[in-house]
Amino acid sequence: MSDSSTVRGTAHAALITAPGSGQGKSMVTAALARLHRNAGRRVRVFKHGPDYLDPMLQEVASGAPVYQLHPWMTGEAECRWRLAEAAGEADLVLVEGSMGLFDGSPSSADLAILAGLPALPVIDAAGMAQTFGAVARGLADFHPDLAIHEVIANRVGSPGHGRLLDDSMPDGLSLLGAIPRHAAMAIPDRHLGLVQATELEGLDAQLDAAAAVLAEAGLDRLPARVSLEAARPAPPLRRLAGRRIAVARDAAFAFLYRGNLALLEAMGAELAFFSPLADAALPECDALWLPGGYPELHAARLADNVAMREAIRAHHAAGKPILAECGGLMACMECLADGEGDRHAMLGLLPGEARMAGRLQGIGLQVLATDRGELRGHTFHHSRLDTPAAPWAHARRQSGSEAEAIFRQGSLVASYFHGYFPSAPELVAALFRGEPLTPTPSAGDPDETR
Known part of the structure; x- marks a missing residue:
């Protein structure tokens, strides 16, 4: 070298x-x-x-x-x-x-x-x-x-x-x-x-x-x-050049890997941070990322922010890409039942509700395999979904067994699965560009280190 x-x-x-x-x-x-x-x-x-x-x-x-x-x-x-x-x-x-x-x-x-x-x-x-x-x-x-x-x-x-x-x-x-x-x-x-x-x-x-x-x-x-x-790694292709991605970041949505943010910027994306709790409108953007966090602790405020809810719904209706992870997925449901059992109106981009459970519902390393690469990551959540929506795909555990459901509803991709973006840059670029993705079987033993 x-x-x-x-x-x-x-x-x-x-x-x-x-x-x-x-x-x-x-x-x-x-x-x-x-x-x-x-x-x-x-x-x-x-x-x-x-x-x-x-x-x-x-x-x-x-x-x-x-x-x-x-x-x-x-x-x-x-x-x-x-x-x-x-x-x-x-x-x-x-x-x-x-x-x-x-x-x-x-x-x-x-x-x-x-x-x-x-x-x-x-x-x-x-x-x-x-x-x-x-x-x-x-x-x-x-x-x-x-x-x-x-x-x-x-x-x-x-x-x-x-x-x-x-x-x-x-x-x-x-x-x-x-x-x-x-x-x-x-x-x-x-x-x-x-x-x-x-x-x-x-x-x-x-x-x-x-x-x-x-x-x-x-x-x-x-x-x-x-x-x-x-x-030293080779720089990624600038597949997101000229695209502006709105990223939710506040007390309700804060689970953001620095490696993920750095990859999006290295691929040419401009990141615009906003607060679904405090802001009344989305920043001007081509795509939206709702990461994980604690929406259950702030569900009443999220429900009360009708202007933001309508702005995100309009973004979805316009066919612009949305990636929602874990807490973001919960916010995309019709309603969220918090730890006290109180139900709060959410975005309504997916049918059904998210409910807090009394114990851990999902944990562990997982991988999502597609024709654009294999996105590695994990799951860790205390809520569960009640939804008639059929999964578009499933992530798989390191053992190879079926794990978290991945939902697609129009331009929305949502799951409890948290992805580590640098593990599959082409897949991530396709998500934020709204390009077609096809789920595939894992290319090999999920335990095999890259």
């Missing part, structure tokens, strides 16, 4: 992980990012897996854009490229893992091994003493290709408790720091994950306080330096 086609960088780097969910790794990652940012260092944070909410927190903490990395969904080549590019411009690169270190396929550990990053587990030490060392040893020894040299103890009860944990560490592993239980290290969540960063009052002050907690616990030391190298 020539120099112009290669990205190289060297930076302090680590993948922040845990034995399982709920150990505190999101806030520890954010506090580390803010600690080193406050020290004058350039910090980049990434998130393993299909997650919208954690990246919002990490962007506030680091002051820099946060992209998703996942060897199956975003592809191995993109993981290597984004990390190498970040290492070339930042002093510190952190990747927040998902679930437990070895959970999922591919797991956070798989990403660390692929990229050559050391893993730094955060272990909830509440109710634990010498067993802490055994948990750390088990994580470190589970995979021979994964580098773990130190761990972080979280929710430590006292200095004496911290000394017990330190004394339990086996040979070859060290305790980087023991974080005490502290209000600054807690962040609220709801049914889809963390509360959106834009909804948290005083978040900057809390992050500064959390950074101070970590500094007091001795966590101001940088992780090891890592040298990364990757091929």
Whole structure:
């Protein structure tokens, strides 16, 4: 490869992980990012897996854009490229893992091994003493290709408790720091994950306080330096040049991958953001994107905004493309029944209603295969549809089994499925240009990494 086609960088780097969910790794990652940012260092944070909410927190903490990395969904080549590019411009690169270190396929550990990053587990030490060392040893020894040299103890009860944990560490592993239980290290969540960063009052002050907690616990030391190298991707064809896409973005519709937005712009699209909650009209546009979010929390306001509802209906009636994902799909129904059972009028572009359920209705990685490519992504929702509409297609799980329904109604394409646009640029361009698409069987084993 020539120099112009290669990205190289060297930076302090680590993948922040845990034995399982709920150990505190999101806030520890954010506090580390803010600690080193406050020290004058350039910090980049990434998130393993299909997650919208954690990246919002990490962007506030680091002051820099946060992209998703996942060897199956975003592809191995993109993981290597984004990390190498970040290492070339930042002093510190952190990747927040998902679930437990070895959970999922591919797991956070798989990403660390692929990229050559050391893993730094955060272990909830509440109710634990010498067993802490055994948990750390088990994580470190589970995979021979994964580098773990130190761990972080979280929710430590006292200095004496911290000394017990330190004394339990086996040979070859060290305790980087023991974080005490502290209000600054807690962040609220709801049914889809963390509360959106834009909804948290005083978040900057809390992050500064959390950074101070970590500094007091001795966590101001940088992780090891890592040298990364990757091929620079070829730019996509400018299939959306001259097209203006209106993108809903507010408290009700906020689940937007930065990689998706960047691809649309790289293909030549102009993005015009608007609020279905507050605005009375759509911006002038050729196509419309209604992403996921929390329409169920704002259903009454959406129903009351009759002017916006009529503007979107007119856009649809004019045959202009609309892509609606998850929360966007819910908004396209005739009505939405919120968590209290109250029914609210929605756009009426699809017959039937969306209803909040008492438990998770869909989760996991999926792929939509068409004659224009295979769009990879995921689903995660707590509502269900009651509709007579027949699906146009179905996404498929990694196992190959049939999953989320994809609906087409005129120029509308809507589903609970969230797509990662860079996995299928030609398909995405066809969606926003309103061009024909034909569903096809998956081209191969969905578990095969691109």
